[in-house]
Amino acid sequence: MKREVPIIITLVVGIVFILSYFIPHAPFGELETFYNEWFSIVASFAIWLGALNLMKLSFIRISRKQHDWQLSWVIVICFLVIVAVGFYDGYAGLSNNPQTSFRDPGTNFDWLYTYIYTPLSSTMFAILAFFVASASYRAFRARNTAATLLLLAGFLVMLGRVPLGDILTSYLPEGWRASDWASWIMNFPHTAGQRAIKIGVALGIVSTSLRIILGIERSHLEG
């Protein structure tokens, strides 16, 4: 029964979703809404599970003194501080008249979000610029025909996406400048490639979904 029940649930929900797409009326429309609400409930629990799992892993790392275990303290302390402040502000907001949100400007949570979380996470993303530059320096090399085409496309798009491209090609007539080359690459060769990938991915998803709904593919039940 451990395997049969999930397969039956998958089969029923999958078929209802397929039917409700084509027949958005009773009873399929209502069933779809019902399942969507259940999905939101499950997803909300998943967020909590994820957070608690992170805590569990961090505590295990600390107790076993694994590699760089001190950094796990940073995770635990930050998590506890932000949760405590969020709950405190949320609770205080409920007693205000009219009620306020813990996200409102001026709250402690907003201060942590704006002055600690935002700069830290932005810094992580900003580091990407350096890796992209280093990767371009090493990877964009005309080793063969395909690599040369990639190099040319990347070069033209990068040039055309900033005003520098149009400044350098300002002597050319309107419609033939660097930004126009970049637009042409994005609208034609790039779109064609993207469409091919998207159609391939969609066909893959359809076939995998059908295999899961029909119970042929069962790897998701393991573990």
Add this chain to the structure above:
Amino acid sequence: MLKKYGFAIVMFLICLVALVRTFMAEPDPLAFSPVVSYIVIGLLALAMIAVLILTIKGIFVERRWVFLFVGVALVLPYFMSITLKTKVSPEVQGLFNGVNALPPGSKVLVAFDYDPPSAPELQPMADAFMAFAFKRDLKLIIIGLWPQGPQQANLSITRAMAEPEVAAKNLRYGTDYVNLGFQSGNEFVIQSMGTSFRSMFPRDIYNTPYDEIPLLRGVENFSNVDFVVNWSSGYPGTKEWVQIAVDRFRVKVGAGNTAVQAPEMYPYLNAGQLTGLAGGMTGAAEFEMATNEYGRATVALLSQLFSHAVVIAFIIIGNVALFLGKEKKTR
């Protein structure tokens, strides 16, 4: 760990203290005059030429030098007093036209599907849109499929409200705009909204029941909103809005994406499923230009230009190194 990173941490702290002291001593924004700015650009160009010459001589620069050049190219423009204007691309013009065509009083659903890491690119678009929409008397229904989305929306609202023209309108929460907050469930939220907004967002962020919010009276599903604007940096995001809201419920959607995500949206844009698309910092600057709401993206455009120029220069240098290596081998 301290042994390994001790030197770097000390250097970082020294730089931090120096920066804090500089800004404390000079509270006004530091800015080079245009002449000094051009001299700095010239010096940067000379340094790149020096790297090229070294490469031709067979001395290849390390990765750390690439990082240094990119860092300098990104930071210096913020102190320069050169202003750049860019051409509004057809993609951004489409997004602007979609919003601009809405008559005053139209209801626009704005989905903030991003978090602070993507904010440097997406927040300027959202800020420009918010100010523009408020000035045009559009009614905004804000939601987030990412937990941080509603907070990013609050930042945009605060900035827009600081503008005298918007402040003079005396806009009221619940009547002119509403923030319904975050709902988990990814694309299933969009799907359920096709039937009922209320089922997914029974209360706003202030815990007010859906039915007690004046702006939401008569808003049952997508048929009751005139346009959807999506600021997105990943999943769930523009792709899901197109696949469900556009394809299934025939809603008009315009989007702003990060530079990494935007190329993936071109098939939807060219098929007419997306009304318009602003991509990355350049898209944000173009959107600011189209809406006449100049902000941080226009300032950051110079930084973007410099970094692109440095990357292009290093690609050329990398290829010079490759050909020189091939030549040596054939000899």
